[in-house]
Amino acid sequence: MMEDQQPRPPAHRFGGELTRREVVAAAGAVPLAAMLPTAAAAQSHLAGRTGHNEATVTVRTVINGTPRHLELDPRASLLDVLREQLALTGAKKGCDHGQCGACTVHIDGRRVVSCLTPAVQTDGAEVTTIEGIAPDDQLHPMQQAFIDHDALQCGYCTPGQIMAAIACVQEGHATSREQIREYMSGNICRCGAYVGIVAAIEDAAPKMRRA
Numbered sequence: 001m002m003e004d005q006q007p008r009p010p011a012h013r014f015g016g017e018l019t020r021r022e023v024v025a026a027a028g029a030v031p032l033a034a035m036l037p038t039a040a041a042a043q044s045h046l047a048g049r050t051g052h053n054e055a056t057v058t059v060r061t062v063i064n065g066t067p068r069h070l071e072l073d074p075r076a077s078l079l080d081v082l083r084e085q086l087a088l089t090g091a092k093k094g095c096d097h098g099q100c101g102a103c104t105v106h107i108d109g110r111r112v113v114s115c116l117t118p119a120v121q122t123d124g125a126e127v128t129t130i131e132g133i134a135p136d137d138q139l140h141p142m143q144q145a146f147i148d149h150d151a152l153q154c155g156y157c158t159p160g161q162i163m164a165a166i167a168c169v170q171e172g173h174a175t176s177r178e179q180i181r182e183y184m185s186g187n188i189c190r191c192g193a194y195v196g197i198v199a200a201i202e203d204a205a206p207k208m209r210r211a
Helices: 020-050 078-085 141-148 158-170 177-183 194-210
Strands: 057-063 066-072 104-107 110-113 126-128
Touching (some): 066 078, 110 158, 141 158, 141 194, 158 194, 177 194
Parallel strands (some): 057 126
16 A cells, blocks of 8 residues: 555664664764853853953053053963054064064063963063063164164064063073073074174173163
């Protein structure tokens, strides 16, 4: 009869055997379903802790002498906040892994690689970038020394080199060429301007001490 020729529902819906593909699909769906409430709860908890509907954190900091009140994603790096939110593009994104030094800035006078520094860690701190080292439109002695000694070629790494060089002098690690090379080793110049960089630091160090 015609009824016997009509398609029937798959057997597994009524206690039959599952295919291998259906077993794999079902197994993958269970952990995902279990994770969704947890992720939602975590986001809700973070939003409640920060007092915002979105997961942001309030940060009060001073950047280049200017007080800042910022609402930040807790995952944002200091480098991304400087460049994308504050338009301070002197710090460069080189490797984004803290290995090249192109993003070097100072926090409370200490040099850091801003690509690995969570921006929320600057709460209550003072941040200085290359844009803030020379007030009144005058060159910092280190900037002038880099020019005088041709300590740059393409210039991409130069802001980070200068920030690291200033810190090198302030830390007392610029008393010899060997010491300068050692304490500037975290900053890479792919153009190879190292001879000029060392000479510039040697030149600027006594001027900075006198100032």
